[in-house]
Amino acid sequence: MIIPAKNKPVLPLTISVKEIESIVEWFDQHQQSLYILGWSYLGNQLKIEELFYRAILQVYKELPKFKKSTSFELRVLSIFIRICRELSIENSVIASEERVFNALQQLKEQEREVLILKYIKGISREETAQLLQLSSEQIKEFLISGFQLLRKGLGNGDDYQGCYEYQKLYVNYLERKLERPRKIDFEMHIYNCHNCQDDLASLQETILNFSETIETFSVPADFMENVKDRVSQRENSIKLKKKKSKRIGFISASVFVLFLGTGFFTGIFQKIYYSLTEENQELRIFLQEDLGERLGLEAESNGVNIKIKSVIADEIQTLIFYEIEDTNDNNQYMINIDDGIFIEDEMKIMVANTYPMYIPPDMESDLNKKEKNIYHGKLSLRPLKENEATIQLNINKVMKLKRNSSDSFVNMEPEEGKWNFDIPVTKNPSIEYALNEEVEIEGIAVLIDKLILAPTGTILQYGLKNEQPEKRIEMINFKNLEINNKVAEADLYGNSYVHAQNDLRWSKFQAHFKPLFEKETDEVKVRFDNVYLSIVDNKTIALNASKEYPQTFDYAGSTISIDKVETGQSAIVVFSNHEINNRAYESLHYNIVTEEGDDSSMEMDHKGIIVDKNGKEYDMKKITPRIYEEMEQPRHFFTVQSTKIQGKKVTPKSLEIYGYSTTKYLDDEVELDTELIVKEEAGT
Incomplete structure (x- = not known):
């Protein structure tokens, strides 16, 4: 397999390579991300040409001092940013026709640098912190504040107000850096907090808009040639040609090795x-x-x-x-x-x-x-x-x-x-079938939308129409799919939300199943396992720290104990229910109202157990992936839910319960009408 020219790997640069051509080639390979970084400071093509020229010469000058313990890219970026700052002092930034860049130029220097290094250069938080001489926590704070201000600069930041304690987790969640217990807590909160849903979705849209703008941003066609011409005038042309010849030989050798490692077996x-x-x-x-x-x-x-x-x-x-x-x-x-x-x-x-x-x-x-x-x-x-x-x-x-x-x-x-x-x-192609079969689960409309047959998995796309205010489906778990008399078991970790929603009547999700290596089908059976529901059931319980606790109240057929109510700079409310037999709810959706209003931040925590369909109990904090995979239809029961409210002096006033989450077991099977299946090819 010959790699297309645009996908040839960048030649590795080591401390022993001192020819300036290698440095120019490295800048050429990274020109788009570096150009965008320069544009965020300077907003002027001529200034950015000067920036590239100075940076190449400075890297060439400092290359013998580079240490093996520091990556080549970080050293180059350090020099590049230093020159960006020097040139920006003498420069007035020209307004960009692109709204994102106008908004980006309004950010503080460190916020702008963190966003660009992380999302354009793609370097890790740790490396960004090392490069900018900041702590990892500061990097996270600049990412959050940077995107919030970027969103505001684009004109859509004032309408979204999520919960403060969960806003701090947005970036970690989107980058899959939350620890599993915290991730579960975050997702459960997001399911039930519409403010956070809108806030997170708006922030994610800003990130995607930012990424898409960057991807479509084009470097002027003659830009790098102008830079190369300036460098060429300074260097010996014979030496450059000799270096280029060696480079081509290196690539040829790499391709030859690749051919040797390719199997010709069919x-x-x-x-x-x-x-x-x-x-x-x-x-x-x-x-x-x-x-x-x-x-x-x-x-x-x-x-x-x-x-x-x-x-x-x-x-x-x-x-x-x-x-x-x-x-x-x-x-x-x-x-x-x-x-x-x-x-x-x-x-x-x-x-x-x-x-x-x-x-x-x-x-x-x-x-x-x-x-x-x-x-x-x-x-x-x-x-x-x-x-x-x-x-x-x-x-x-x-x-x-x-x-x-x-x-x-x-x-x-x-x-x-x-x-x-x-x-x-x-990339291998996949095959898609439009299904368009509407069914009803727990009185709620569900659209069996699309089937995707791909080499690494089988996907069933479905839609939820949550029109009933008192009850909504949060997630469906499937048992398996049967295709051409072959059964594909569900992937426990494979449910995902579809970001591109082309029909606003439905919220689309994808359930993942094991691969079957089938390319055609004329029959599809869908078997359901369980459904995760949110039930609206409002109740308000007055709180008074001067009273003696625990005290109990009845809710959803259960007796719940309020174990602790404390006031102060860290006010605490703890309630529990350890009886899970025949319990209607698994976890409560609630808020603690204080006499001081909504200015205080809240930290929520919980303890609980997992119970399988046969009644066997497991400690929620001791579940391993292996144990979880072997469990039959597990349910997550919260036995203790606690809230810590931070402020100068906080007095809990009431516990407001909005509703609860629960799981309903299903034993349904849907055999799709093969006449409704329309074959479409994707990825070709």
């Missing part, structure tokens, strides 16, 4: 070959179906060797199979998508309004029990925009897996290093 021989040579059963099936190829890319750091075995890409995700070997000791390591990895130009080559699939660590598989120092894993990334690309995957941290002997829970400890890969990827 049909029956291909299936037999991979059945004998590939020990990972899941990857073996993909290879036998000719959906990917072996790569064998390797990188080693601190005795930890990472091998990228293969990549399977489609419209759903980009699935990377890897193997990590500890060459010094008997440890197993995995790659955590939420910590320690970043992708060069991620928003440029991947679909922005999607999120990678959650893949928990698997230490119980036969393959990972085989050797104590080798871990076989997979990593889900966003789907590609184009059919072919090269993913520049940079890893600076892996997670050491440690089993807790008391309950088999897997703990993870970070291990730092440096593993960089240029991964060539070809």
